[in-house]
Amino acid sequence: xxxxxxxxxxxxxxxxxxxxxxxxxxxxxxxxxxxxxxxxxxxxxxxxxxxxxxxxxxxxxxxxxxxxxxxxxxxxxxxxxxxxxxxxxxxxxxxxxxxxxxxxxxxxxxxxxxxxxxxxxxxxxxxxxxxxxxxxxxxxxxxxxxxxxxxxxxxxxxxxxxxxxxxxxxxxxxxxxxxxxxxxxxxxxxxxxxxxxxxxxxxxxxxxxxxxxxxxxxxxxxxxxxxxxxxxxxxxxx
Amino acid sequence: xxxxxxxxxxxxxxxxxxxxxxxxxxxxxxxxxxxxxxxxxxxxxxxxxxxxxxxxxxxxxxxxxxxxxxxxxxxxxxxxxxxxxxxxxxxxxxxxxxxxxxxxxxxxxxxxxxxxxxxxxxxxxxxxxxxxxxxxxxxxxxxxxxxxxxxxxxxxxxxxxxxxxxxxxxxxxxxxxxxxxxxxxxxxxxxxxxxxxxxxxxxxxxxxxxxxxxxxxxxxxxxxxxxxxxxxxxxxxxxxxxxxxxxxxxxxxxxxxxxxxxxxxxxxxxxxxxxxxxxxxxxxxxxxx
Ligand SMILES: Nc1ncnc2c1ncn2[C@@H]1O[C@H](COP(=O)(O)OP(=O)(O)O)[C@@H](O)[C@H]1O
Ligand SMILES: [Mg+2]
Numbered sequence: 140x141x142x143x144x145x146x147x148x149x150x151x152x153x154x155x156x157x158x159x160x161x162x163x164x165x166x167x168x169x170x171x172x173x174x175x176x177x178x179x180x181x182x183x184x185x186x187x188x189x190x191x192x193x194x195x196x197x198x199x200x201x202x203x204x205x206x207x208x209x210x211x212x213x214x215x216x217x218x219x220x221x222x223x224x225x226x227x228x229x230x231x232x233x234x235x236x237x238x239x240x241x242x243x244x245x246x247x248x249x250x251x252x253x254x255x256x257x258x259x260x261x262x263x264x265x266x267x268x269x270x271x272x273x274x275x276x277x278x279x280x281x282x283x284x285x286x287x288x289x290x291x292x293x294x295x296x297x298x299x300x301x302x303x304x305x306x307x308x309x310x311x312x313x314x315x316x317x318x319x320x321x322x323x324x325x326x327x328x329x330x331x332x333x334x335x336x337x338x339x340x341x342x343x344x345x346x347x348x349x350x351x352x353x354x355x356x357x358x359x360x361x362x363x364x365x366x367x368x369x370x371x372x373x374x375x376x377x
Numbered sequence: 378x379x380x381x382x383x384x385x386x387x388x389x390x391x392x393x394x395x396x397x398x399x400x401x402x403x404x405x406x407x408x409x410x411x412x413x414x415x416x417x418x419x420x421x422x423x424x425x426x427x428x429x430x431x432x433x434x435x436x437x438x439x440x441x442x443x444x445x446x447x448x449x450x451x452x453x454x455x456x457x458x459x460x461x462x463x464x465x466x467x468x469x470x471x472x473x474x475x476x477x478x479x480x481x482x483x484x485x486x487x488x489x490x491x492x493x494x495x496x497x498x499x500x501x502x503x504x505x506x507x508x509x510x511x512x513x514x515x516x517x518x519x520x521x522x523x524x525x526x527x528x529x530x531x532x533x534x535x536x537x538x539x540x541x542x543x544x545x546x547x548x549x550x551x552x553x554x555x556x557x558x559x560x561x562x563x564x565x566x567x568x569x570x571x572x573x574x575x576x577x578x579x580x581x582x583x584x585x586x587x588x589x590x591x592x593x594x595x596x597x598x599x600x601x602x603x604x605x606x607x608x609x610x611x612x613x614x615x616x617x618x619x620x621x622x623x624x625x626x627x628x629x630x631x632x633x634x635x636x637x638x639x640x641x642x643x644x645x646x647x648x649x650x651x652x653x654x655x656x657x658x659x660x661x662x663x664x665x666x
């Protein structure tokens with residue numbers, strides 16, 4: 140049997156992100172193939188969020204190329220990128236606090252590819268959200284808000300999901316549930332980029348990982364083939 | 378005596394309907410886009426002149442003219458936001474104020490150049506402007522003021538439904554909640570703001586029609602309308618459309634009571650009541666933020 144490497148879903152080359160003169164991301168190369176979970180780890184301020192936002196056309200000024208499914212999307216407006224199948228689950232969840240749970244979910248459908256999950260299917264995944272469907276999202280617990288944020292992304296029918304620190308501030312049991320869900324989503328063929336500060340979680344689920352250090356990729360590889368000490372060295376720099 | 382009090386209150390409520398119409402578009406843009414459009418009153422006056430031309434030069438019924446004008450003002454609001462005001466979005470509050478202040482001056486001078494300084498009223502609604510209904514022997518209500526109030530109520534209902542029960546409404550509320558988050562998930566705030574301003578344009582046309590039917594207007598009437606609208610919005614509470622209706626009615630009653638004692642007091646009593654209520658309850662009657 141011959142294993143042919145599938146064409147990348149996302150291919151980022153020499154991507155830099157600038158805030159005025161400051162270079163938050165520096166010449167990063169990164170690929171994601173369909174059905175892959177790729178983790179990005181790195182300390183606070185390493186440029187992880189800037190990188191994810193740049194892929195959806197937000198945040199700082201970018202240089203370099205971003206190809207999604209073969210098309211150069213670097214100059215596209217966010218609405219077009221999301222409509223093509225990339226969904227960002229932003230750091231801090233960023234729900235709309237006065238909109239109900241259901242309205243927040245529906246926004247995902249409105250901005251997306253129009254073929255994804257329905258709000259009902261998200262309620263099947265997270266039954267505790269069903270009874271809160273008419274509650275303003277601002278009144279939910281952090282864990283429930285994260286479920287809505289993931290659900291909102293799923294409603295847009297993404298082919299690639301960019302998840303920025305979804306475990307931040309949540310109880311371990313809830314994080315376990317969210318990760319189990321991510322693996323389930325991934326088995327449907329959706330590519331996932333997972334940004335985490337929790338190194339062991341990120342490495343446990345990932346097929347491949349990248350370590351960011353001060354805006355650059357300091358290490359990239361396959362988690363099981365990489366020793367813990369090597370990872371730590373490139374995480375903190377030395 | 379009772380009749381007089383009832384009559385003054387009733388006329389005040391009816392006048393309040395007109396003031397609410399002035400204020401609803403401003404309320405919508407302040408609640409959604411968090412900016413004060415200094416040219417709001419001038420936009421109303423501008424559209425009144427447009428209706429004047431359509432009713433006099435073409436001889437159209439004023440409500441037919443209004444229906445023709447609605448898509449124009451929707452497009453006007455949309456384009457104004459997209460190509461001018463949106464450029465000031467995200468900057469501090471001063472820039473939109475300055476831009477709309479400039480627009481206010483441009484509109485007033487443009488109208489003066491075109492139409493002169495005379496004041497006008499809209500006609501072309503048949504006997505509507507003079508017809509009245511006798512409630513009791515001493516109390517009459519004019520059909521036009523009644524229609525004005527009913528229109529204001531209908532407009533609040535319509536805007537409320539639009540905001541709370543439509544997809545566009547949820548997009549508008551999302552952008553009002555968190556612009557940056559909207560942009561992050563691909564809900565482009567520029568487009569949503571432009572559509573919201575288009576809706577404001579529709580309310581401006583309706584306000585213009587009823588202003589022109591109910592009172593005199595001239596090219597410099599805008600700032601007075603803005604002041605009334607602003608007071609109604611603040612009295613009602615920012616972000617609340619029903620509050621704006623209530624604010625308009627409070628102002629209408631205050632002015633009518635003032636005018637009952639001396640017509641010279643009409644405007645000043647309105648402003649005094651505004652100031653007193655504002656000091657007592659700066660958050661407004663039905664605050665949302
Ligand atoms: N909007 C911004 N303006 C200026 N600098 C920013 C902005 N956002 C992030 N930065 C800077 O860019 C660097 C990377 O930040 P970020 O991408 O948030 O890192 P991470 O997500 O890895 O913690 C940091 O030094 C941060 O201060
Ligand atoms: Mg971050």
